[in-house]
Amino acid sequence: MMGIGTLAKKVFGSPNDRKVKATRPIVEKINSLEPDFRALDDAGLKAKTTEFRERLAKGESLDSLLPEAFANAREAARRTLGLRPFDVQLMGGIFLHQGNIAEMKTGEGKTLMATLPVYLNALTGRGVHVVTVNDYLAKRDADWMSLVYHALGLTVGVVVPGMEESEKKVAYDSDITYATNNELGFDYLRDNMKSDLAQVLQRDHYFAIVDEVDSILIDEARTPLIISGPSQDRSELYIAIDKLIPELTTEHYDLDEKQRSTTLTEAGNEYVEVRLRQMGHLAHDTTLYDPESTNIVHHVNQALRAHVLFHRDKDYIVRNGEVMLIDEFTGRMMQGRRLSDGLHQAIEAKENVSIRPENVTLASVTFQNYFRLYDKLGGMTGTAATEADEFFEIYKLGVVEVPTNKPVIRKDNDDQVFRTAREKYEAIVVEIKRAHEAGQPILVGTTSIEKSEALSEMLKAAKVPHNVLNARYHEQEAGIVAEAGVAGAVTIATNMAGRGTDIQLGGNVDMRVVSELERAEKEGRQADPAAVRERIETEVAAEKARVLDAGGLYVLATERHESRRIDNQLRGRSGRQGDPGRTNFYLSLEDDLMRIFGSDRLDSMLSKLGMKEGEAIIHPWVNKALEKAQGKVEARNFEIRKNLLKYDDVMNDQRKAIFAQRREIMESQDLSEVTGDMRRQVVDDLVAEHVPARAYADQWDIDGLTTRGREIFGLDLPFREWADEEGVDDTDIRERTNEAVDRLMAEKEARYGEPTMRAVEKQVLLQTIDQNWREHLVTLEHLRSVVGFRGYAQRDPLNEYKSEGFQLFEGLLNRLRSEVTRLLAHVQVMTQDEQQAMIAEMQARAQAQAEAQATVQQGALAAAQASVQNRVPEMAGGAAAPTYAPGIDPADPGTWGASGRNDPCPCGSGKKYKHCHGRV
Known part of the structure; x- marks a missing residue:
């Protein structure tokens, strides 16, 4: 029997359907204007921008300008990039302009879609910020889309770490500024530490479009941005405490993996107290419960967390003697980010690298409160619907699912659950080998660097060629991702959020052309770009046909992430723009999510069913159970973020x-x-x-x-x-x-x-x-x-x-x-006359000191010359030959007596005594 809600949806359509439907008349209006804008020459497109700005100044609204502005921007994209935005991209652009999140599947062209609302809102002259998850994407998108904006007569800037202040100022003064969330937040804090208005970089918080909005506004919003200065150095204490932690056993502490917390037990407290007294860090009449022990207890707790909760190659890597944090959602290194409250120092002590001093907070802001500064906010991602409530509650952002340009024909299989991790990985290797031999490209998703490298070793043993993409090799990521759609390619990736490069079946023509031309230049060969492109396009088309026959891109995940969005992002890499594809999740009862969220009952049930070695359970009920477990984790994380925000609102x-x-x-x-x-x-x-x-x-x-x-x-x-x-x-x-x-x-x-x-x-x-x-x-x-x-x-x-x-x-x-x-x-302020008098007095004093020093040096020189003349009379040939006082033998230091430090050495070397035999 059909439920009331389902029946109502059938009659009236879902709220999302109604929103999509409401944009259709606007899309039709934009399409009807297309012939008019195609008739304009290049100068005509720029002239339209000037006309729109004048109309805005006279009181016309952005909404009334939208159809013409979108039509103008679409024509500029067609001419400069050879890409004409689809109707669904126009829809997404309308939702962004209205201050919503546009959820669009991977490969639907979010980067190009953003140019439409960006252009419309940049007409106000107040500046539009386009926010990306990393510097590479900020630079790439700014370079790529600037062709469109320049054709429309707008200026574009990009902000990345390490830029000069003057360069940043130019970027922020541009009509459109591309930047990462971190740089925007830090520049906001720095601006509010400046003492001169001319040094302030950000002019306004008018409109921002956030790419990978779920990653930035949810995943990264758990930790605030902090500008800090160094405090006292306590490296020795960290090192001393770190040596104590490996002595502890599981009876000395409790571990709660769900809450990611660990505390000492009563036995642990007693053991630590005894050892700290032996090490001289705790007075004999003091316990860990005394107020004066607060500092040492804090150090012990942080060292325990560093050892038990933070794992190398999962939560962080060590690179060039530095502990670099890894973003659990994107698998990227977080350059310059450090854990607060002494936890980072505890990890540095654990890894035996140089310990940088703890910091004191000079300024801080959460991402939630930074992005709520904007008058209007929009976002785009492939996966936001699961967090729609949070987006609305915190940012007042609605989530609208934009239809795909072509229907999705990808097959999403039910999860396969094995009893042990060993059985699971053995089955994965067999499946990868089968797909590789069939010529099907396969993208393998793992949850940590450690696991991606362990799988890589297994594939090497099975003689399966493959590429690994994780935080260690993220410099080559664009190249690896671009070639992940070639027939038979095997790519292992930690996480696929915010990679910003589409996996194109058969390979990426543009990237291949660039690398081919670079190789020719290195080898000193002449290459005709047009001929190279034509040849590569033919090769890629043939390769794509092979891949389509093999079933398109196969996404195989080795584990469920605690957030469904991350799973969906990985899944969304396959089946773009109507391509075929399939996805499969391989799990085991030993996976973190399964283990933490009650796999004991499932294990005993599977045992009763008599599951054999290497067999998997495949059933929609398992998917439902896992979805509930993930929902619980997401709800808990939401509460953590909401709680952080409640406290930060007080400070905000x-x-x-x-x-x-x-x-x-x-x-x-x-x-x-x-x-x-x-x-x-x-x-x-x-x-x-x-x-x-x-x-x-x-x-x-x-x-x-x-x-x-x-x-x-x-x-x-x-x-x-x-x-x-x-x-x-x-x-x-x-x-x-x-x-x-x-x-x-x-x-x-x-x-x-x-x-x-x-x-x-x-x-x-x-x-x-x-x-x-x-x-x-x-x-x-x-x-x-x-x-x-x-x-x-x-x-x-x-x-x-x-x-x-x-x-x-x-x-x-x-x-x-x-x-x-x-x-x-x-306050005492010097007048100009007083300043001049002080400068003159300082100059006179310096001159007097210089003269006195010169007099002393001349006296010392004269004395030295007299001493040398007494000891070294001229030889017949004009050269000086050493002579010595009676009883002094240059070969016998025992006869030299007490020599002055600046006198010539009695050995006859010609050096001063302090630089020769008198050297300490």
């Missing part, structure tokens, strides 16, 4: 307030009113603290007021005399103090000049804000690490964090006022 409100204040200060030319208000507030607080309202004069703290007045303003004010006057109250004290402080600042301004004081006020404000904000971040970090324990007292940790965080922020603002006022009251 404060961050935005501080950054907005900094921006206002940098943009202002005159801050005297701001500093004046701060000064009066400080005086109010000071008087209120020491002279309570409606209190008698003998209850006033005059000594405290005098001391604090001297500390803050540098003034000895006659508070005692004022207090002895008849009828003086707290209001009079406040007014007189304000008058005295205002007079002091007016005198400074008269002496140094107004422009100088305005510049000083700006610098003092910015530096004080930065210093106090950094200290505030450290305090919030410490509060965040301990506030969880409030839960034991039946108090909500998040509410506690909010209220205490707010109190800390109020304290920060009070400190800012007080410190800015104190610094400005004490």
Whole structure:
């Protein structure tokens, strides 16, 4: 019987169908305009851009311009790239412009699709950011798509690590900027540490399109971006603690693989305490539970995590003496990323490489809060539907599934589950060999470098030629992926998210042409590019026919990832643009996901069924069970991210307030009113603290007021005399103090000049804000690490964090006022005359020192010459021959006596004694 929901869908269509349907009239309008735009010459396309901008300036909306702008961009793509966006790409472009995520299958042309909404939104002149997962894709996409944008009269920039600030500034000032999520986030933080508006790089957060949106906004959003500075070096302690951890056995700690956590047991605590006392790191009268042991306990916990939870060639690799983290979702090295809280240092100690000091946070932001800065956000990926709720809840992004250009005819087989990993891998090797011999290209997905290399060894033993693509060899990835569709090719890949290169059946013509021409150039041969391309196109077409006959690309996964999206990304490599293909997942009960999520019951059930060695269970129910397990993991990860965000939202409100204040200060030319208000507030607080309202004069703290007045303003004010006057109250004290402080600042301004004081006020404000904000971040970090324990007292940790965080922020603002006022009251600025006088004095002092030094050197030279003349009379031929005082034998050091360090050596070598026999 058909369910009500299913019946309603049949009648009304799903919400996704309705969204797709709504775009059809717009697509038809764009198509109807195509002949008009084809009739334009190249200059006409650029002229259209100018016309659109003028119409926008007159008040026309982007939505009304959309059909014409898309038609113009489509024509530019056709002329420059030879690619005409399909109707489904126009649909995807419309969804992106509306601030949605367009889910499009692999090979449907997401990179080209993005040019349409990018062009439309760039017409505003506010700048559009296209965000990619790595530098290679940022550069590649910018180079490739810039042909389209330049034909339309727009400027394109690309931001990658290691660029000069001036180059980045040009890139951000372009109409369209390609960059990675990391660079955008870090540049945002750096901009908010600058002290001059001219140095700020990012001009606006208007519209961003995020490629591989699930990878960036979900997978990478678990850890915030942090700009940090070095703290004290504790390398010796890390090394010492690291030597202790391998002594521990499984009875000394508990391991929770689901939560990725590990803690010492009671036995472990006792053992560690004894060993730390023996090593001299714990006093004999101290236990690990004492407050003073907090630091050592933290080091032990991090070392334990490094050994038990982090595995080489899975979570990180060691390259050139450096521990490089690996992104579990993309299998890539995360250049420059380090684990915080001393965990990275613990791994460095474990791997016996150089330990870099821990860092203190100078600025931080989560990806969630960075991307929520944009007025409008769009995203594209092959797999987003499974995380639609999270995208909407956190980013207010809808997910729309865009239909494929051609129907998908790929066969997705049910999972095959083996009892042991050995049986599974043996079956995999047999299957790979069979596909290879049949001429079918096969892409093998693994979950770690270690497993990809173990499988590679098995294939070598079976004499199956293959390529391995993982974090070790990611430099060659584009070439390996491009050739993965050749008949009989075997490619082993860790993860296929965000590779950005399509696997084309028969091979990639463009890449082959480039490599052929490069080879000819190296060998000094002349090659005709057109002839080379024609030959390669013929070869690839014949190769493609062979592959299609063999069944298209075969994707074989060796394990299920804990996220279904990663599995779907791998699956989506096959069956692009209506090509045939098939996918298969080979699993065993010893796989991490199966083992952690209750394979015991399944194992006993399979035993009862009497499964033989090498047999697999294949049933849709198994797929359903695995999907549920993956759903549980994804739900848990969502909770972790949501929790991180709730805490970061507290800091984010404060961050935005501080950054907005900094921006206002940098943009202002005159801050005297701001500093004046701060000064009066400080005086109010000071008087209120020491002279309570409606209190008698003998209850006033005059000594405290005098001391604090001297500390803050540098003034000895006659508070005692004022207090002895008849009828003086707290209001009079406040007014007189304000008058005295205002007079002091007016005198400074008269002496140094107004422009100088305005510049000083700006610098003092910015530096004080930065210093106090950094200290505030450290305090919030410490509060965040301990506030969880409030839960034991039946108090909500998040509410506690909010209220205490707010109190800390109020304290920060009070400190800012007080410190800015104190610094400005004490500041001494040199006038131009004083600067000149100081420079002249320094020059005179330097000259006097130089003359004195020259006199000493001349005296020493004369003495040395006299000494040499006494010892070395001239020989007949004009050369000097050594002569020695009576009783000195140059061959017998015992006769030399005490020689001066700078005297010639008595051995007759001609060198000074300190450089010869007197050398230490």
